[in-house]
Each structure stands twice: as C-alpha cells, then as structure tokens.
Amino acid sequence: MLKLHYHPLSPNSRKALIALYEKGLDFEPINTNLFDPAVREAYRTHTNPLCKIPFLEHDDHVVPESSIIIEYLDGKFEGDSQLVPDGVDASRQARFYDRLGDLYLIERSSALFFEGMKPAEAQDPGLVARTLDAARVALGLFNKELTGRTFLLEERFTMADIAPAVGAMGLSHQGIDLADYPNVAAWIGRVASRPSVQRVHAEVGAALAAMASQSAVSED
Ligand SMILES: N[C@@H](CCC(=O)N[C@@H](CS)C(=O)NCC(=O)O)C(=O)O
Numbered sequence: 001m002l003k004l005h006y007h008p009l010s011p012n013s014r015k016a017l018i019a020l021y022e023k024g025l026d027f028e029p030i031n032t033n034l035f036d037p038a039v040r041e042a043y044r045t046h047t048n049p050l051c052k053i054p055f056l057e058h059d060d061h062v063v064p065e066s067s068i069i070i071e072y073l074d075g076k077f078e079g080d081s082q083l084v085p086d087g088v089d090a091s092r093q094a095r096f097y098d099r100l101g102d103l104y105l106i107e108r109s110s111a112l113f114f115e116g117m118k119p120a121e122a123q124d125p126g127l128v129a130r131t132l133d134a135a136r137v138a139l140g141l142f143n144k145e146l147t148g149r150t151f152l153l154e155e156r157f158t159m160a161d162i163a164p165a166v167g168a169m170g171l172s173h174q175g176i177d178l179a180d181y182p183n184v185a186a187w188i189g190r191v192a193s194r195p196s197v198q199r200v201h202a203e204v205g206a207a208l209a210a211m212a213s214q215s216a217v218s219e220d
Pocket of ligand 1: 010011012013034051052053054064065066067
C-alpha cells in the first residue's frame with residue numbers, strides 16, 4: 001500500500017501528487033499540516049525526523065524527497081504513463097529539468113510566498129526584488145528551452161515538466177506575468193489542462209478555502 005504524507009499548499013507535495021495521478025496509482029493521502037504544532041511534533045516523532053513533506057511510505061520502504069518519490073513511483077509501477085524517460089541521457093535531462101525547477105523556480109516562488117506572509121513592515125523589499133530578478137532569469141532560460149517544443153522532453157509530459165511547471169505556476173501568483181515568457185505560458189496552458197494537474201489545483205483551492213473560512217471564524 002502506498003501512503004503519501006503531503007499538503008496541497010506545499011509545492012513539493014504537488015510534484016508527488018501529480019506523479020501519482022499521472023500514473024493512476026491508488027494511495028492513501030495523509031494530509032499533514034506542518035503549521036499545526038501538534039501535527040508537526042507527531043510527524044517528526046513517528047514518521048519523518050527531518051519533518052519535511054512530501055514523504056512516501058510503500059510497504060517496508062520510506063521515500064523522502066519529491067524528485068526521488070517520482071523516480072521511485074516510476075521505477076516500481078508501470079501505471080498509466082512513464083515519467084522518467086528511458087536511457088542515460090534522457091533520464092539525466094529529466095533530472096536536470098527537475099533540479100532547475102526545484103532550485104530556480106519552486107525555491108524562489110516559496111521564498112516570495114513566505115516573504116509575502118510577513119507583516120508589511122517586516123518584509124525585505126531588496127530580497128523580494130532580487131528573488132524576482134533571479135526567477136525571471138530562470139523563466140527566460142525555460143522560455144528558450146521550450147522554443148518549438150510541446151513539453152520539455154520527448155514531446156510528451158514527463159518528470160522533466162513537473163517541478164518546472166509547479167514552480168512557474170507558483171511564480172505566476174507571486175508577481176510574475178508568464179505572458180512575458182510566451183513559450184512558458186503556452187506550455188503551462190498544456191500542463192494545466194492535464195487531469196492530474198486539474199485535480200491538484202482543485203485540492204489547492206479547497207485547502208485555501210478551508211484556511212480562509214478558519215481565519216474568518218478566528219477573527220469573529
Ligand atoms: N527537497 C525537498 C523539499 C521538501 C520541503 O522543503 N518541503 C516543505 C514543503 S514544500 C516542508 O516540508 N516544509 C516544512 C518545514 O520546512 O518546516 C523535496 O523536494 O521534497
């Protein structure tokens with residue numbers, strides 16, 4: 001049995017969810033809100049001492065790290081689609097795009113998100129400007145890579161697309177206009193129409209609505 005510890009508002013969790021949905025695998029979703037101190041303590045003590053999500057459990061195996069989870073799922077289960085292309089070069093390229101997506105898009109989108117959560121007087125405008133600049137450089141690179149391509153590799157959706165798309169979609173909510181990167185915008189349109197991604201977005205919407213209604217109750 002597969003179990004995924006995750007949260008829809010965690011971009012790295014979204015990577016794992018997209019992989020599970022793309023492959024059509026049954027799993028037990030364990031919604032883990034690490035902002036709740038009691039949940040955090042229980043999770044750290046009983047599940048993952050590093051206290052990070054996503055985290056996959058499969059029979060006797062425990063698999064941390066979103067990229068490794070995607071590779072694990074793809075290696076263990078044939079499922080409905082193959083996410084890591086065959087061959088040393090193609091699989092290396094898929095990992096390369098995954099790394100670029102994690103390090104240069106998702107990390108920057110998360111940094112902007114957490115900066116935006118701070119009270120206005122505690123925010124660092126210099127950090128925001130530097131992070132936006134760096135994100136724009138990375139998006140420019142993806143825009144070039146996507147010239148004449150439907151997806152990043154093999155003209156089909158693979159692991160190569162997952163982290164970059166999660167990162168680019170995150171940045172589009174953090175002050176970046178993807179229309180400035182037409183190849184990226186067109187590719188995101190294709191990615192966003194996939195049932196796996198739509199399902200994840202529905203979960204994000206539900207989590208945001210739940211958060212909003214909780215904060216409305218606590219403000220009453
Ligand atoms: N490199 C890890 C990053 C995992 C990560 O940082 N997850 C965030 C959520 S997106 C988290 O667990 N944050 C909780 C914390 O740091 O306390 C991966 O790709 O899975």
